[in-house]
Amino acid sequence: MKKYDICIVGSGAGAGPIIYELAKAGFKVCVLEKGPALETSDFSKDEYLACRKDVYASNLQNEFHEIESFSKSQKKWKLATTKATGRTYWNGNMVGGSSNLMSAYFHRLKPNDFKLLSTYGKIEGANVADWPIDYNTLEPYYAKVEEVVGVSGEVRPHSTQEPRSTKDFPYPPLKTNLISEWLDKAALAEGYSMVSVARGIISKTTTNRNACYYSNFCGSYGCSSNAKSSSRVALIYPAMATGNCTLIPNAKVYRLETDGTGKVAKAHYYLKDEKKSIEADIFVVAAQAIESSRLLLMSRGKLHPNGIGNQYAQVGKNIIFSAGGIGSGNLFDKDFSKETIAKIKTPGLWVNRAIQHWYEIDDPAFNGKVKGGTVDFVFEHANPMPKLMRQKWGDNGLVYGSKLKENIQDYFLDQRKIKFEIFNDWLPTDNCMVSLSETEKDKWGDPVAKVKIGYHPHDLIVARFLADKAEKILVNIGAKNISTGISSTPSPNLVAGGCRFGEDPKESVLDKNCKVHDCDNLYVADASFMPTGGSVPYTWTIYANSFRVADVIKRQLTI
Structure with missing residues (x-):
C-alpha cells in the first residue's frame, strides 16, 4: 500500500489551496474525490442537463440526507428525506467541487466579522x-487568492472598505452593463457609494486560462472558457x-481509521463499490460542511468512541447557512428610449454592484449597533425555462393559448428583470446541526446525515431592514x-460550521489552525471551521483559510 505525505478528502475550495501548495512544495499528495473528473469540455450551456437533471449532484436514490425542519402550520418538527422531496443538499459532485458552479x-469578510460576540454582545x-x-491574520491570504486563484475587480472607496495590503486587484474589472452606472448614481443620491463587486472570474487571458467571454450563463453552470476561478482549473491542474x-475520482470516503496513538492512519473509501484505503502522514477533510461532520461522526474507534473530534459532542453543532432573501423589479421597454433599452438588454455584461453601507447597522429600529449585511445586485439568470414556467400563471390561475403567448412575448421581449440578493449572518443555534440518522442509510449501508434546520428570528429582522434599502434603489433607477x-x-x-474552530476544546472541534483538537494529524479545511459566517458568500474566505492551513501543514511536515 502506497503511503503519501498527505491525503485530502474532497477537492473544492477548501481542498484546492492545500493540494496546490503541498504538491508545489514537493510533497506527495493524494486526493480522494467522491465525484467524477469532469473536464472543461464537459461543461455546456444545456439548461436541462445542468439545472433540471442535477447531473452535478449525487443521485438521491443512492445518497441523500434526512432533513428535520419546523412546520409552522403543525407547530412541530418534521422529518423528510431528500430522496422523497427531491431537494438536494449535494453541491458540485465532481473534481473541483461546487467551485465549478459558483x-x-x-x-472579503470584514474585521467585525471575526469578533461578533465581543463587538455586538x-x-x-x-x-x-x-x-x-483576526482579519489581519487572514488578509495576506485574501491577497494570495487574488493572485493565485484569480480575482478581477477594482478597489473603490466606500464606507465599510476593509483594509488591504495591495492597492488593487491583479485582474481589471469585468465589463458591466449600463445599469451599473444607474445603480452608482442611485446610491449617491441616497448619500453613500455602491461597492464594485470583485469576481472569481478572470478578465484577461493567461497562459493556461481564457478570459471571460460573457456567455450570459454562470451560476449553476461550469465554465467552458476556464475563466471561472474554480479549484479544479486554478489549483488542481x-x-x-x-x-x-495523485487524484482518485469516484472515491467515496466513509471512515477515517486511527491508530493506537489516536492519529489517523488510513482513509477508507469505496471505489466502484470496492473497499479500498490510503495511508498518509497528514489527513485533511474538505467534503463540504454537512458531509465533513458526517465523516468525523462515522469515524469511531477505541480512542474516539463517538467519532473523531467529538470528545465534547461538538461535531455537527452550530451549522450555519446564509440568511437573507431575494428581491426584484422590472425595467419595461416603454419607460425608456430605444437606445437606452438596447443597452440595458445587452446580453452577458455584468452588474457587479453591491450595497455594504449597512454592514453594521446603527439605526433607531435596533437597540444599539447590530451586524448588518450585503446586498448584491444581479440580472435575472439567463435560464429560459423557469421564466417560461412563470408565464403560465395569470391573475385568475392558469392561462392558455393566446394569453400564454402574450405573456411569454411580453416577458422575453418587452422588459428585463433586475434582482438583488441579501446576505446576512445566519446565527448559529442549537436547532441547526448535523447528526447521523438513526434509521436512514445510503446505498453502501452507512447512516446518512440528519440535518436539523432551525433559524434565529433576528436574521429575518436584519434581512428585512436591508431589503428596504435595496428596494429604494430599484425605485430610483425606474424599476416597477x-x-x-x-x-x-x-x-x-x-x-458552513459543524466543526467550528476555537481555543477551548469543550466548545470547538478544531484549534485556530483547523487541526482537530484530539487528533494531531487531521485538519478540516472547508467552511466547517467557521463559527459565524459573516454577511457575504463564503468562497473567498474558504480559499484564503485553506492557503493559511497549507502553510501550517507544510511546517508540520518539515519538522
Whole structure:
C-alpha cells in the first residue's frame, strides 16, 4: 500500500489551496474525490442537463440526507428525506467541487466579522462566538487568492472598505452593463457609494486560462472558457502538473481509521463499490460542511468512541447557512428610449454592484449597533425555462393559448428583470446541526446525515431592514413591480460550521489552525471551521483559510 505525505478528502475550495501548495512544495499528495473528473469540455450551456437533471449532484436514490425542519402550520418538527422531496443538499459532485458552479461573487469578510460576540454582545438563543484569529491574520491570504486563484475587480472607496495590503486587484474589472452606472448614481443620491463587486472570474487571458467571454450563463453552470476561478482549473491542474499529486475520482470516503496513538492512519473509501484505503502522514477533510461532520461522526474507534473530534459532542453543532432573501423589479421597454433599452438588454455584461453601507447597522429600529449585511445586485439568470414556467400563471390561475403567448412575448421581449440578493449572518443555534440518522442509510449501508434546520428570528429582522434599502434603489433607477421575499428556508449551496474552530476544546472541534483538537494529524479545511459566517458568500474566505492551513501543514511536515 502506497503511503503519501498527505491525503485530502474532497477537492473544492477548501481542498484546492492545500493540494496546490503541498504538491508545489514537493510533497506527495493524494486526493480522494467522491465525484467524477469532469473536464472543461464537459461543461455546456444545456439548461436541462445542468439545472433540471442535477447531473452535478449525487443521485438521491443512492445518497441523500434526512432533513428535520419546523412546520409552522403543525407547530412541530418534521422529518423528510431528500430522496422523497427531491431537494438536494449535494453541491458540485465532481473534481473541483461546487467551485465549478459558483457565481463567484467575491467579498472579503470584514474585521467585525471575526469578533461578533465581543463587538455586538450576546443574542439570546444564539451561540455566537469570536473567531480565534483576526482579519489581519487572514488578509495576506485574501491577497494570495487574488493572485493565485484569480480575482478581477477594482478597489473603490466606500464606507465599510476593509483594509488591504495591495492597492488593487491583479485582474481589471469585468465589463458591466449600463445599469451599473444607474445603480452608482442611485446610491449617491441616497448619500453613500455602491461597492464594485470583485469576481472569481478572470478578465484577461493567461497562459493556461481564457478570459471571460460573457456567455450570459454562470451560476449553476461550469465554465467552458476556464475563466471561472474554480479549484479544479486554478489549483488542481497546476498541482497535477508537478507530478506530486495523485487524484482518485469516484472515491467515496466513509471512515477515517486511527491508530493506537489516536492519529489517523488510513482513509477508507469505496471505489466502484470496492473497499479500498490510503495511508498518509497528514489527513485533511474538505467534503463540504454537512458531509465533513458526517465523516468525523462515522469515524469511531477505541480512542474516539463517538467519532473523531467529538470528545465534547461538538461535531455537527452550530451549522450555519446564509440568511437573507431575494428581491426584484422590472425595467419595461416603454419607460425608456430605444437606445437606452438596447443597452440595458445587452446580453452577458455584468452588474457587479453591491450595497455594504449597512454592514453594521446603527439605526433607531435596533437597540444599539447590530451586524448588518450585503446586498448584491444581479440580472435575472439567463435560464429560459423557469421564466417560461412563470408565464403560465395569470391573475385568475392558469392561462392558455393566446394569453400564454402574450405573456411569454411580453416577458422575453418587452422588459428585463433586475434582482438583488441579501446576505446576512445566519446565527448559529442549537436547532441547526448535523447528526447521523438513526434509521436512514445510503446505498453502501452507512447512516446518512440528519440535518436539523432551525433559524434565529433576528436574521429575518436584519434581512428585512436591508431589503428596504435595496428596494429604494430599484425605485430610483425606474424599476416597477418591486417585491422582496425574506425567507427562513436556507440556500443549500451556502453551508458552513459543524466543526467550528476555537481555543477551548469543550466548545470547538478544531484549534485556530483547523487541526482537530484530539487528533494531531487531521485538519478540516472547508467552511466547517467557521463559527459565524459573516454577511457575504463564503468562497473567498474558504480559499484564503485553506492557503493559511497549507502553510501550517507544510511546517508540520518539515519538522
